[in-house]
Amino acid sequence: MQLDKKLIGHTFKPFTTTVEAGKIRLFCKAIGEEDPIYVDEAAAKKAGYRAIPAPPTFLTAVTNDDPDKGGLLRLLNVDIGLILHGEQHYEYLAPVHVGDKITCQQKVVDIYDKKGGALWFVVSETELKDQAGKPVAKAKGITVVRNPDAAKK
Amino acid sequence: MTTAPKFDQLKVGDTLPPLKLAPISRHQLALYCGGSGDHNPIHVDIDFAKKFGFKDVFAHGMLSMAFLGRLVTSWVPQTQVRKLGTRFTSITWVGDTITVSGKVTGKREEGGQKLVDLEVKCTNQNGQDTLQGDATVALN
Numbered sequence: 323m324q325l326d327k328k329l330i331g332h333t334f335k336p337f338t339t340t341v342e343a344g345k346i347r348l349f350c351k352a353i354g355e356e357d358p359i360y361v362d363e364a365a366a367k368k369a370g371y372r373a374i375p376a377p378p379t380f381l382t383a384v385t386n387d388d389p390d391k392g393g394l395l396r397l398l399n400v401d402i403g404l405i406l407h408g409e410q411h412y413e414y415l416a417p418v419h420v421g422d423k424i425t426c427q428q429k430v431v432d433i434y435d436k437k438g439g440a441l442w443f444v445v446s447e448t449e450l451k452d453q454a455g456k457p458v459a460k461a462k463g464i465t466v467v468r469n470p471d472a473a474k475k
Numbered sequence: 476m477t478t479a480p481k482f483d484q485l486k487v488g489d490t491l492p493p494l495k496l497a498p499i500s501r502h503q504l505a506l507y508c509g510g511s512g513d514h515n516p517i518h519v520d521i522d523f524a525k526k527f528g529f530k531d532v533f534a535h536g537m538l539s540m541a542f543l544g545r546l547v548t549s550w551v552p553q554t555q556v557r558k559l560g561t562r563f564t565s566i567t568w569v570g571d572t573i574t575v576s577g578k579v580t581g582k583r584e585e586g587g588q589k590l591v592d593l594e595v596k597c598t599n600q601n602g603q604d605t606l607q608g609d610a611t612v613a614l615n
C-alpha cells in the first residue's frame with residue numbers, strides 16, 4: 323500500500339451544518355460533561371453566553387456531519403479499519419452556539435510515511451465559518467494509516 | 476459556572492485540579508459514536524476490531540481529547556480557551572481508567588492578551604500517557 327502524494331492540496335466540497343442542542347446534550351452525556359451551561363439555555367445565558375455553547379471538542383461532531391462522510395478515506399482508497407488518529411489541534415477564533423450554521427471546508431495539506439512505509443500520515447486542515455462568513459475555528463488533524471502490507475514482509 | 480484564576484497569581488509549574496474518571500465502558504463508546512458522529516465500527520464492534528488485528532474495541536481518540544477539554548473548561552470559562560491540541564500517544568482500551576492532568580508551562584502577553592500555556596494529558600492506570608496535549612487560555 324502506498325498513498326498518492328499528488329493528493330496533497332486536494333480540497334473537499336464544503337458543507338454547512340446547524341449546531342443542535344440535542345446533539346450537544348448527547349455529546350456531553352458521552353464525555354461525562356455535567357456543566358449545566360451545555361444543556362440548559364437559562365444557565366448558559368446566566369453565565370454570559372447568548373445561547374448554549376458547543377464544548378471545545380464538539381467541533382469534531384460538526385466536521386463529522388459531512389453529508390459526504392468518509393470522503394478522506396475514499397480519496398485515499400483506505401479501509402476504515404486501518405486508520406488511527408495521530409494528532410488533533412483546534413484554534414478557537416469565536417464562540418460556537420446552538421443555532422449557528424457552520425460551514426466546513428477540509429483540505430489535505432501533507433502526506434508522508436514513516437518506518438519504511440509501514441505507517442502513512444495524512445495531515446488535513448479544516449476551516450469553520452459561521453452563518454455570517456466569520457471564521458470561528460481552525461482544525462488540523464493527522465490521520466495515521468497502518469499499511470496492511472508491512473506486516474507481511 | 477467556572478471562575479478563572481488570575482494571570483498575575485499563576486506561575487509556571489502550577490497544576491490544574493485533575494479529573495479522575497470512571498473506567499471506559501462499552502456503553503460510553505456507543506454513546507460517543509452517536510454523539511460525535513464518528514461511526515468507525517472499530518470502537519464499538521469487537522468482531523470488526525478483531526478482524527483488523529486488535530484484541531478488543533478501543534476508545535475514540537477524540538473521546539479522550541474531550542476529557543482534556545473538560546479539564547480546561549473546569550478551570551477557565553470556555554470563552555477564554557484559545558487553543559487545544561494533542562498527540563494520541565497510545566491506545567485507550569475499553570476498561571482503562573484515565574486521569575486527566577495539566578500544568579502551566581508558560582505565561583506571555585501577545586496581541587493585547589495575557590496568555591497562559593498549559594501542558595494537558597491523559598494517563599492510564601499503568602501510568603502510561605495516552606494523550607500528550609497542550610492548551611492556551613487567555614486570562615485577566
